[in-house]
Amino acid sequence: MATVSLTVNGKPVTANVDPRTLLVQLLRENLRLTGTHVGCDTSQCGACVVHIDGLAVKSCTTLALSLEGASVTTIEGLANGTTLHPMQEAFREHHGLQCGYCTPGMIMAAVDIVNRRGYALDEATIREDLDGNICRCTGYHNIVKAVAAGAEAMGGQSMARKEPPRQAAE
Amino acid sequence: MYAFTYHRPATARQAAGLLAKKEDAKLLAGGHTLLPTMKQRLASPTHLVDLSACADLKGIERKGRNVVIGAMATHAEVADSAIVKEAIPALAFLAGHIGDPHVRHRGTIGGSVANNDPAADYPAALLALSAIVTTNKRKLTADEFFTGLYETALEEGEIITKIAFPAASKAGYAKFRNPASRYALVGVFVAKRGSEVRVTVTGAGEGGVFRWPEAEAALSARFAVKSLDGLKHKADGINADMHADAEYRAHLIGVMAKQAVAQATGK
């Protein structure tokens, strides 16, 4: 067992874990943040995507112990209190989810796309950048629409607050 | 995963010390090959030496005519680096098309190069650009470094610290992705430096990354897409699997080579 201290959704967390513990296990089993899911074992499906220090990563392919001092944001930490994040709102508004299983990873990936590519996203860019997230329900049609709309809404919000993209996301 | 002891040294020197002292120790870079392998219990190191805290393995800088990239630079860092984009845009392009965005945030150039997966992208760039791999012990040319499928010249206890890419006057990369895994089914890197042209192929070789001398000769005469017209790679020695047989892969080498030249020449 070994100890790791990090920040999860803005709160300091110290956990004593088996070195084998993956970030997704730390989140789901130790912290009971079960919004982050596991959908494959080959680091492809993206159901487990969270942000580490503002970057989207696959939490199934990251050791918890390697995150000493890091800041992790999960789907549970995306909303601002009871106010949903614009990307969450966009997924609901545009029916970007059906069974909901890939959704947390999809939303975290979508926010990351906006962080990297800005608020005006065309369809081809969104489709290419969703390469690391598999959805079996929606055929991606409405996810693509949701990401574009969510990006635009993040832009609007950021304009109002005069923030650069990355701050608006986290 | 099988149980292991975890180490997180702060410098490459400390990492090398652990590697030397601990029996059956393995280096963990971005972890995007090693961790899935360990999860499937196909690798079982007793000690895992995580390089993620080694600040001296990070960073990207311009040194004279070289772009020097720290072994722990992530694919995203290389793809987004103003230095790389300016000096060797094809290298940034390559890095920006490895895996997917999340993978690029964790996967590192050092990890990719040390693993020498036959379908990885970076080996093609190193070989085409005549990169120099610096380890904690020595310097190796790319020609010396890649020795076979998943095999490199790295010895026990040796850690890649940085990779220097001499800038090319023209370079391009084109990849045909495996539709399922998104690794390179065939990737071709072309680079021209002075009179030397290199054409390297990843994803297709039974022995890993290799050069295509006929294409190099054709492009040395004139560095243009047209120079490759009618040039076909032979299917001997080319990989075959359920996604692509040797004939199709060999054909794609020609197609990707042309696309890479087109990118290199801006056409």
Next chain:
Amino acid sequence: MSATGIGVAVRRKEDHRFITGQGHYTDDINRPGQAHAYFLRSPHAHATITSIDAKDAAGMPGVLGIFTGDDLTADKVGGLICGWMIHSKDGSPMKAGPHPALALGKVRYVGDHVAVIVAETLAQARDAAEAITVDYAVLPAVVDTATAAQAKTQVHAEAPGNTVFNWHLGNKDETEKAFKLAKHVTKLDIVNNRLVPNAMEPRAAVGDYDRGDGVFTLYTTSQNPHVARLVLSAFIGIAPENKLRVIAPDVGGGFGSKIFIYAEETVCVWAAKKVGRPVKWTSDRTEAFLSDAHGRDHVTHAELATDAEGKILALRVKTTANLGAYLSTFSSSVPTYLYAPLLSGQYDIPAIYAEVDAVYTNTAPVDAYRGAGRPEATFVVERLVEVAARELGKDPAKFRMQNYIRKFPHQTPVIMMYDAGNYAASMKKALEIIDYKGIGKRKRDSARNGKLRGIGFSSYIEACGIAPSAAVGSLGAGVGLWESAEVRVNPVGTVEVLTGSHSHGQGHETTFAQLVSDRLGIPIDNVSIIHGDTDKVQMGMGTYGSRSGAVGMSAIFKALDKVIAKGKKVAAHVLEADEADIDFSDGTFKVKGTDRTLDFGSCALQAYVAHKFNGQELEPGLKEGAFYDPTNFTFPAGVHICEVEIDPETGVTRIERWAAVDDFGNVINPMIVEGQVHGGIAQGIGQALLEAARYNADGQLVTASFMDYCMPRADDLPSFQVGMTVTPCPSNPLGIKGCGEAGAIAAPPAVINAITDALGHEDIAMPATPQAVWRAAQKTIGRLAAE
């Protein structure tokens, strides 16, 4: 129309929990004291187990129990069942071998269950599994669908020639006669590729046992928890139904694969009592590939007879269907009654004859996957029709319209009585959406850029609802396929609806609430939909076969009728009027011709306080239940048109346009319906271009992860243009036909027809991978050069 009523694109009520990470899936459930199960699986496709030595493993850290098939047998736990009896041509019942939850002396596919290890942690269970020594005597494997019946090796002693049944449907003599009279016969050999459903949530189960009450609880990823309880109780013998509660919480997609009762949940719930601890198992993706029921896997020869004018005269089909190593829960129905009755498509075909041989192989069991039988039928019909049109020199759209059924009801030669439809209307609309007139120019533009463009049609029909019970019973189903509903009105007028349907992405919490909101005139937020728990919902048949709208909502409709009728009685008492004089609309009971009213909430309150009525005349309370059994299958139908552009240099096929026009009858929530269409098309495109489950000759699954099994990703797919036409379904009160499977049924032939159009030749196998298309395109280019 209210803002939340029928026909409105109401945003989903369930979404809030999913977009905030508060969904509640089976793997999210942890019971106090929970242990973990790991299944030791066969590495061989076919072998006799000569010994299992678990002595060392049993003593390893954390191990609570190691069990094999003998332990289940000793506890009188029966094998898994197939709930649909098929009889062969000669009248003999299908030849089914036993299907033990844990192997009894023999393993029959890679991934078959040899033993279960229950331990404190999953890692400990896996460690122990590696310490178990199993001696196998490896037998030759039967893998190939087409030749399984000729194989020397027999998968089950009960099934000589590896043949489960030789079944047929239709009129053989009339069909033969029609073929003799035909002017033209189109022939095709078709392989319908084997697929893995791959719901993103892997299967999982948590078994729990309350020693005090002797009650088992199983949390599981099921599309039909009541059927699971029925099978686990009545057939497998875990416990009587009143001592077994099955809960299917949020389920992350099913597509058929979570209908079935599998070994893992059976073993988990049984083992919970055995080790005295809750037992959890969650599949990893590799296990899912190996042991989830696969789909499709047909090999077919088909022929279509036409006369001189291009009128279709007859169709004959000979299919071999691979059912895998064991008969999964509904496997036998898929290549029979869910397949051959759809072979008439949208066409007036006087004579049809289909023969289906079902075979055992040493591969994972094959059962229903989105569409189940109907995609296979549609692929046969729509490929034949397309090729016939081309062979006859006719425009494929016009050829289809020439042969469409236009009078309803229409009795096909293969059981089905189509009740309503307007196929030409869907075709016309689809032609407009795709701009069929402009295809010539678009083809020329592509050609100028060195690309090949093609267009392909699919006029599909499906039979959904998978009901009425009498019909499915006569065809061999072991269960009735009605649905139940209970509408509980609370004293303040809020409503809980308990339904036997199960939502695993379909949005029932919204659409079902829309129906209630619409009919009772109450806000949608006042309505909660409860499903997936056998302790709450008395009985139900679950969700598959696009049945939740047509059957599940019709049950709610019927229960709402009863609630309104009871409400009228209450209102009559309260308003001191004659019951016959009470009207109900927009949430208000009103005495006809007066201004005396009682709103729904007040009515509910009066029903519960019951101060104003005499108990002899009227029972207190407002709660009604209904079982609904429809009078016919429903027949959703439509036209999908796919336009592709092929790069002959690489063989890459890009889908440039997709027009989908579907007739689902009346639509409750168009947003959700369109979402179902999108998802179905994506799975159909996956089948046509990307996906294939491949076994090697030794029976090893060589596509056992997403590294090799190609799942459709966002950049593989286009955006879709979806339109609708409406002919209400006459056999249920809401006029709904069902929409869940349409896309997966329609899409594959549309894609392949488009590719073969672009290539200018008549066949390419699915999946049409870049390599296959490149190879075919070389022939095309050679031919074009010669021209």
